[in-house]
Amino acid sequence: MKNLDIREGEEMHTALGVSEDQELKADVSVNEEVPVSNRRGRKGRSVAARLSGEPFGSPEIPAESGDTHRLTINGVAEIALGRAVDRVNDGFQGGKINRNQLAVWAILKFAENLEELEIKDIRAEHLDEFSAIDAVLRRAKETGQLPPELRAFIQKQMGFDEAPKRKSKKEVA
Known part of the structure; x- marks a missing residue:
């Protein structure tokens, strides 16, 4: 961290928010309090949306919104x-x-x-395999059936992929 060279008579200011091409308009010594309900973190927003009955995702965007977000x-x-x-x-x-x-x-x-192709590309780039497995497992529990590929994978992982091979009659004799 750099040492600050503060001369006598100068005050130190804390930046509450810095925007390009704007100057500090007032000497503010206390940070503003932000109500918790306006804080929309990744998990906090979805939980708040479910509690308030809003659907998942963002509400419809107004044409001119004065709200600012980081x-x-x-x-x-x-x-x-x-x-x-x-x-x-x-x-x-x-x-x-x-x-x-x-x-x-x-x-x-x-x-x-x-476009749909871009949505598919974004999803592919940000795929979380564990979340995908959880989703497949949830669907399997709801329907009561595992996809055949998943069933084969599980059997292979558990060492049941190869059934004991029977000897043919020609080999026995």
Whole structure:
């Protein structure tokens, strides 16, 4: 961690939220309290949705929503976003696009034009084998039948894949 060089008479400020191209408007010494009901974590949102009777997934997106939400991206996506922002701003004299604006625009356009093939690709890339096995097992318990491939796999894993071979009559004599 870097040491801060604070001179006499200067105050230290804590960043509550930093947006590009914006300055600190007021000296705030206390963090705002956020109601727990507005926090939507991965598991917390689905549990809250079930409790309130909402269906799984996101509610319908309003045309202009004033709500802001955080999104975390990895380093590779950060580099790609930075390059895209640079490309958009290069030669654009009508303003300046920041990372947040471009990310929101890209997400909305992507969601609007999402095709079945892309959905399949995303699912394949993020397949969790254990979740898939759990889903197959749940369906098997509901129907009372295992898929033949799974039955064969289980028998092979348990060492029952090869039935004892009978000797033919020609070999015995």
